[in-house]
Amino acid sequence: MSDDGTVDVDEYSDVWVFVESHDGDVMNVSWELLDEATNLTEQLGEDLVALVVGEDCDDVAEAAIERGADRALVADDPVFEPYRADPYGEQFRALVEARKPAIVLIGGTHTGRDFAGRVAVPAHAGLTADCTEIDVDEDGLLQARRPAFGGNVLATILCQDHRPQMATIRPGVFEAADPDPDREGEIAHVEVVVDEADTMSAVREREVGDTADITEADRIVAVGGGCDGDLEPVRELADALDADLAASRKAVDEGWVEGARQVGQTGKTVRPELYVAVGISGAVQHVEGMNDSDVVVAINDDPNAPIFEHADYGIVGDLFDVCPDLAARIEEDGLLEVTQ
Amino acid sequence: MTIEPTIVVGVKQVPDDDEVGIDPDTGHLDRASAPAVMNRPDRNALEAALSLRDETGGEVLAMTMGPPTATDVLESAVALGCDDAALISDRKFAGSDTWPTSLTLAAAAEALDADVVVCGEETTDSSTGQVPPGIAAHLGWAQLTYVEALEPELEEGKLVATRDVEGGHEVVATDLPVVVAVAYGENEPRTAALHRKLYAENEFEPMELSADDLGLEEHEVGMDASPTEVGGMETVDPVEREREVVEDVDDLLESLQETEVMA
Ligand SMILES: Cc1cc2nc3c(=O)[nH]c(=O)nc-3n(C[C@H](O)[C@H](O)[C@H](O)COP(=O)(O)OP(=O)(O)OC[C@H]3O[C@@H](n4cnc5c(N)ncnc54)[C@H](O)[C@@H]3O)c2cc1C
Numbered sequence: 366m367s368d369d370g371t372v373d374v375d376e377y378s379d380v381w382v383f384v385e386s387h388d389g390d391v392m393n394v395s396w397e398l399l400d401e402a403t404n405l406t407e408q409l410g411e412d413l414v415a416l417v418v419g420e421d422c423d424d425v426a427e428a429a430i431e432r433g434a435d436r437a438l439v440a441d442d443p444v445f446e447p448y449r450a451d452p453y454g455e456q457f458r459a460l461v462e463a464r465k466p467a468i469v470l471i472g473g474t475h476t477g478r479d480f481a482g483r484v485a486v487p488a489h490a491g492l493t494a495d496c497t498e499i500d501v502d503e504d505g506l507l508q509a510r511r512p513a514f515g516g517n518v519l520a521t522i523l524c525q526d527h528r529p530q531m532a533t534i535r536p537g538v539f540e541a542a543d544p545d546p547d548r549e550g551e552i553a554h555v556e557v558v559v560d561e562a563d564t565m566s567a568v569r570e571r572e573v574g575d576t577a578d579i580t581e582a583d584r585i586v587a588v589g590g591g592c593d594g595d596l597e598p599v600r601e602l603a604d605a606l607d608a609d610l611a612a613s614r615k616a617v618d619e620g621w622v623e624g625a626r627q628v629g630q631t632g633k634t635v636r637p638e639l640y641v642a643v644g645i646s647g648a649v650q651h652v653e654g655m656n657d658s659d660v661v662v663a664i665n666d667d668p669n670a671p672i673f674e675h676a677d678y679g680i681v682g683d684l685f686d687v688c689p690d691l692a693a694r695i696e697e698d699g700l701l702e703v704t705q
Numbered sequence: 706m707t708i709e710p711t712i713v714v715g716v717k718q719v720p721d722d723d724e725v726g727i728d729p730d731t732g733h734l735d736r737a738s739a740p741a742v743m744n745r746p747d748r749n750a751l752e753a754a755l756s757l758r759d760e761t762g763g764e765v766l767a768m769t770m771g772p773p774t775a776t777d778v779l780e781s782a783v784a785l786g787c788d789d790a791a792l793i794s795d796r797k798f799a800g801s802d803t804w805p806t807s808l809t810l811a812a813a814a815e816a817l818d819a820d821v822v823v824c825g826e827e828t829t830d831s832s833t834g835q836v837p838p839g840i841a842a843h844l845g846w847a848q849l850t851y852v853e854a855l856e857p858e859l860e861e862g863k864l865v866a867t868r869d870v871e872g873g874h875e876v877v878a879t880d881l882p883v884v885v886a887v888a889y890g891e892n893e894p895r896t897a898a899l900h901r902k903l904y905a906e907n908e909f910e911p912m913e914l915s916a917d918d919l920g921l922e923e924h925e926v927g928m929d930a931s932p933t934e935v936g937g938m939e940t941v942d943p944v945e946r947e948r949e950v951v952e953d954v955d956d957l958l959e960s961l962q963e964t965e966v967m968a
Contacts, residue, residue, distance in 0.1 A: 680954065
């Protein structure tokens with residue numbers, strides 16, 4: 366690396382995707398990324414490499430091959446389970462330094478966003494956060510696109526002189542391809558450079574419950590601060606519509622709904638046919654995650670709530686009246702005939 | 706021996722996204738019209754830092770990297786109870802992406818003798834969330850992100866945090882020194898006492914730190930040290946919505962039946 370941190374970019378090749386797993390369960394965003402990244406490797410004529418970190422994670426590596434990786438690099442050691450920023454960052458950093466990938470893609474989960482900087486900083490690499498589109502140009506340069514200013518602008522971020530070109534990618538924006546059990550690829554175990562004695566942190570407790578995947582839902586009823594902790598009317602409406610329950614960050618932060626169901630900038634991107642926002646104000650950070658829905662319905666008692674700007678149909682009213690009413694009418698009249 | 710930690714809290718002045726108007730002609734956000742305010746997640750960071758100090762003793766210093774006008778955000782921090790504050794300001798910092806920003810803040814944290822650096826989860830203007838882990842990486846310190854609650858164990862030189870993780874929570878103990886990013890909305894920020902407000906507005910002057918003061922060379926900061934560049938900006942047309950607002954369930958159902966969603 367030279368004084369200003371630039372490097373000989375030609376020494377770097379291949380696209381790496383971090384495959385995030387916890388206790389053997391892979392986060393769907395990793396499969397989304399592996400599939401999307403094949404578009405890059407095809408254009409570049411390079412390999413797609415899955416990076417698997419954990420304990421006893423050969424199954425994950427095999428699954429990564431089935432999902433499109435040409436090779437899997439596996440760092441397998443008890444030090445990696447459960448996840449901690451410092452051992453992950455250190456292992457990943459060492460691998461990047463030794464093997465020089467051109468592009469590194471990481472899911473924009475709490476885990477990915479936690480350790481990505483511990484790789485990018487020592488490499489003096491450009492790291493683009495929460496991308497929603499990725500591409501390579503004629504010169505093979507990564508074009509990482511991310512929404513800015515509340516989603517009104519799509520900024521393209523480039524990294525000309527530094528490597529690797531790193532990006533975290535929002536969960537739910539790409540689709541995961543089905544696994545192909547006939548795909549073949551190489552699985553290589555790499556040297557583990559982290560020693561438990563050198564770690565700076567210890568996980569004392571870990572409790573992970575619902576990791577529902579709302580990104581695949583056809584219909585969603587999302588609840589926000591307006592329900593004031595009483596989910597009953599919203600569940601009733603969701604049942605009547607045969608919809609999945611989702612939530613604004615407010616409802617998640619209050620502990621009413623599990624974090625896996627959060628829609629928005631720091632939650633998931635969803636694209637259902639029908640999205641019903643109940644007692645949700647419509648903050649930019651929420652709207653960013655639901656803007657790809659086909660039809661948006663808003664139920665809110667404040668006629669000036671911004672959500673109405675982002676809805677096809679809105680009803681101004683108290684959700685405790687509107688939801689049961691609507692649920693009853695839908696069930697009585699058999700209105701739910703979705704044309705698919 | 707229990708240490709009384711020096712807690713440095715990073716705060717940033719951003720355009721108020723509650724006040725950002727929508728340009729009636731283009732339908733896009735008009736950010737120029739928005740007043741500058743403290744980044745909302747930083748209020749949670751300040752609260753976490755101040756309550757930590759209330760529990761452990763020591764002191765809380767606020768730092769901000771920005772133009773001289775960013776002093777306002779330091780005054781707010783001091784009004785809320787920070788013992789002192791530093792304005793990290795230099796023309797050389799202009800054009801910094803997250804890499805030099807976290808280097809500069811890391812150098813300032815060291816200059817201020819920090820044991821704990823507390824930040825907000827992310828900023829509402831750039832929303833990368835990369836600066837807190839970046840500071841930790843530059844310093845080689847432990848880090849805790851998405852923190853909901855902090856518990857000091859300073860006799861052991863540790864800080865224990867409850868973190869929000871996908872689908873749940875975990876409790877992590879880290880060594881000091883450490884960088885903490887507090888999850889947005891996780892505590893109830895306090896309000897400023899009148900005497901602190903008056904002090905902050907009338908008497909308080911922040912320390913000032915330049916690139917030279919921090920021992921940072923020109924090529925390490927600002928645009929020169931930023932690996933990323935903006936290659937282009939496309940405006941995205943706001944999603945076209947019907948925006949039909951009704952007042953009764955019958956009307957709503959009728960409208961919905963005109964779509965393909967309901968028969
Ligand atoms: C860094 C950062 C990241 C963020 N990420 C996200 C994210 O990913 N997702 C997200 O959703 N938010 C996110 N936010 C938070 C966002 O800014 C808003 O604070 C949040 O979306 C508000 O949630 P809400 O609309 O449900 O609640 P509130 O703001 O409390 O709004 C409640 C709404 O319900 C209405 N209401 C009240 N009572 C009733 C009733 N009885 N009947 C009908 N309506 C009623 C009110 O009029 C109001 O419009 C983020 C914020 C920051 C700073």
